[in-house]
Amino acid sequence: MNRLKAIIADDEEALRAHLKTRLAQVWPDMEILGEARNGIEALGLIQSLKPxxxxxxxxxxxxSGMEVARKTHGACYPVFVTAYDEYAxxxxxxxAVDYLLKPVTATRLEKTLKKIQQRLGSRRVEPNALSTKVQRxxxxxxxTRPKEYLQWIRTQHRESIHLVPVDEVLFFNAQDKYTRIITTEAEFxxxxxxxxxxTELDPKKFWRIHRSTMVNIAAVDKVSPSLTGKYLVKMRHSEEMLPVSRNYAHLFKKM
Amino acid sequence: MVKQSQAVIKIYFTSVLLVTAMVVAITAVDYGEDFVTNMIIGQSIGTTMFGGAFAVLYVLRRSSPFVQMAAAMAAMATGAVMGIFLGTLAAGKNVHLFFEPRKEVFVEVIILSIITGFLFRYILTSQKRISDALARIQREKIKRLTIEKQMVETNLRVLQAQIEPHFLFNTLSNILTLLETDLDKGKHMLEDLTAYLRVTLSKTRKETTTLGQEIDMIQAYLNIYKIRMGERLDFTIQVPEYLRHLPLPPMLIQPLVENAIEHGLEPKIEGGAIWVSVRNEKGCLAMEVKDSGLCFHKNNHDWGVGLTNIRNRLKALYEDKAALTFEENTPSGLIVTIEVPV
Structure with missing residues (x-):
């Protein structure tokens, strides 16, 4: 078997050095072709050096490292390294994807490398299989990873920027190509x-009630049926009556 | 509803007593007829006035106080005239004969009704004022409890969020490496981590610390990152010595620094710089964290989770007297400033 060739990608120099030393101890036969300081460099090294x-x-x-693996379509065998990520x-x-936890210890590295040697030694790993694994x-x-919802909305007015905390928003209103943001104090x-x-806001806090309207549930003052049987929503600190379209009326029927 | 009708009955009973007293007085000064006739006419006037006024107030319960008062007075005057007629009839007198010689009694009754109207209105508004005040106290109580609840919650969040596991494990990995390659650097990093942990772990249990302590903690935090990120990070901290003793709630500036590193500089390929400065301006302590990082980029939705906590805490601690403001840094990055009264 030829000498195995590898690359190391980590943005922290000390951590690259650390892994390199450990690898030299555990698997002296391995050849480190290069080191990458970020995802883009890693992608480049994989494509040019073919480790x-x-x-x-x-x-x-x-x-991210996972994006790098996905983009290389199984061109090389990935081993992910993370300091902390329960979900990953x-x-x-x-x-059954191999990974290492930082700080990388010799014992753990030995175990992982044994597994990799078996997989690589018994039969060449199918690039397609690798790529679907990463995809999965x-x-x-x-x-599984809890979704992070938008917390602040960035608005710009000439030179100055304004960050609107989402929980201060009363409602959003579509206007041509723009979206109006109405808060207690101002409009953006x-x-x-x-x-x-x-898609970016917490669906538990913001409800779409119309093609052009999305409201902050916490700021709803009252909901009343109109003469035509539609619902009208009145927000706190605002005089506007917002109509609920038929498609979204079920949201309020349960209340 | 029950409470309201009880109040109406109470007021009506008071008015009956009041009228009785007036009738006794009138009879005593020998005005009008005998006591029984006066009593019948008097109570009749009282009841119609009372009924009219209440009917009007009920109908106009959503109108302005001024409209209510004018309408109630008109209703009382009308009620008074009606009461005279009804009362005279009820007392078995001929209305025409009875009033022919004393037309001025109408004017007297109307004036009297306006005076009682004022009195009535006064009693009603003062009752309303009392219930309003009680409601206000209740609202204040709820507001205070809500703020206290928020404080406990945010403090809890601060406590939970203070040590990011990613930060801790990456730092420990670094120390482990440095112990083999650069012992002195490794020792310094361990010292800084210890300082950071000691301050972070102990100070969240206290209500306030000093600006100096917060800055020391930030210094330790940034020292650690300087070693980890190497040339990718530069930082400057500028805090006048005489401000260091000022009391300050813990973990106000640190989350700004953490946010700048985590979302601004760490994800940026070429890295950048961070400037922390504190100024004393017109009775205001202005704490500024400026970075040259990415500020906002796509799919960075959890940007500013720490800042949301800060915003809530500032509100709970200083109400409207504190400010959290943002400015774009040129050519890239963000300037976040917290201003609190000194």
Missing amino acids: DLAFLDIRMPGI VEAFETE VLERLDQ LIKKPIKELE
């Missing part, structure tokens, strides 16, 4: 469409 193995830190500037570790375990990890993470215009905002 057998890539030790990829998950959290890196540019693109869980996904690696279920999908990413999909699993999408489901942003270019982001309401449809996009809907």
Whole structure:
């Protein structure tokens, strides 16, 4: 068997050095072709140097280690390195993807390397299988990792920027290409469409009630049926009566 | 509803007593007829006035106090005239014959009704004022409890969020490496981590610390990052010596620094710089954290989770007297400033 070739990707110099020393102790036969300081460099090294193995830190500037693995389509065998990520570790375990925890210890490294040697030695690993494995990890993470919701909305007025905390927003109102943000104290215009905002905000806190309106539940003053049987929502600190379209009326029937 | 009708009955009973007293007085000064006739007419006037006024106030319960008062007075005057007629009839007198010689009694009754109207109105508003005050006290109580609850919650969050596991494990890995490659650097990093942990772990249990302590902690935190990020990070801390003793709630500036590193500089390929400065301006302590990082980039939704906590804490601690403001740094990055009264 030829000497195994590998690259190491981590944004912290000391951690790259640490892994390198440990690898030299545990697997002196391995050749380290290069080191990458961020995701983009890692991608470049994999494409140009064609290593057998890539030790990829998950959290890196540019693109994450997992994105690097996905983008290389199984061109090399990835081993992920993370300081702390419960969700990723869980996904690696279920999908039998190799990973290392920082600080990397010699004992743990030996174990992992034994596994990799077996897999690489018995038969060449199918690039397609590798690539689907990584894909499955990413999909699993999408489901299990708690979603981070938007906390602040950035608005710009000429030179100055304004960050609006989402819980101060009363409602959003689509207006042509813009979205109006109405808070207790002021109004802002942003270019982001309401449809996009809907996916970024916590659905428990913000309800779409109309094609052009999304309200902050906490700021609803009252909901009353109109003469035509539709619902009208009145927000606190605002005189506007917001109509609820038929598609969203079920939200209020349960109340 | 029950409470309201009880109040109405109470007021009506008071008015009956009041009228009786007036009738006794009138009879005593030998005005009008005998006591029984006066009593019948008097109570009749009282009841119609009372009924009219209440009917009007009920109908106009959403109108302004001025409208209510004018309408109630008109209703009382009308009620008074009606009461005279009804009362005279009830006492078995001929209305025409009875009033022919004394037309001025109408004017007297109307003036009297306006005076009682004022009295009535006064009693009503003072009762309303009392219930309003009680409601206000209740509202204040709820507000205070809400703020206290928020304080406990945010403090808890601060306590939970203070040591980011990612930060801790990456730092420990660094120390482990440095112990083999650069012993002195490793020792310094361990010292800084200890200082950071000691301050972070102990101070969240206290209500206030000093600005100096907060700055020392930030210094330790940034020292650690300086070693980890190397040339990718530069930092400056500028705090006048005489401000260091000022009391300050813990973990106010640190989350700004953490946010700048985590979301601004760490994800940026070429890294950047961070400037921490504190100024004393017109009775205001202005704490500024400036970075040259990414500020906002796509899919960075958890940007500013720590800042949301700060915003809530500032509100709970200083109400409207504190401010959290943002400015864009050129060519890139963000300037976040906290201002609190000294």
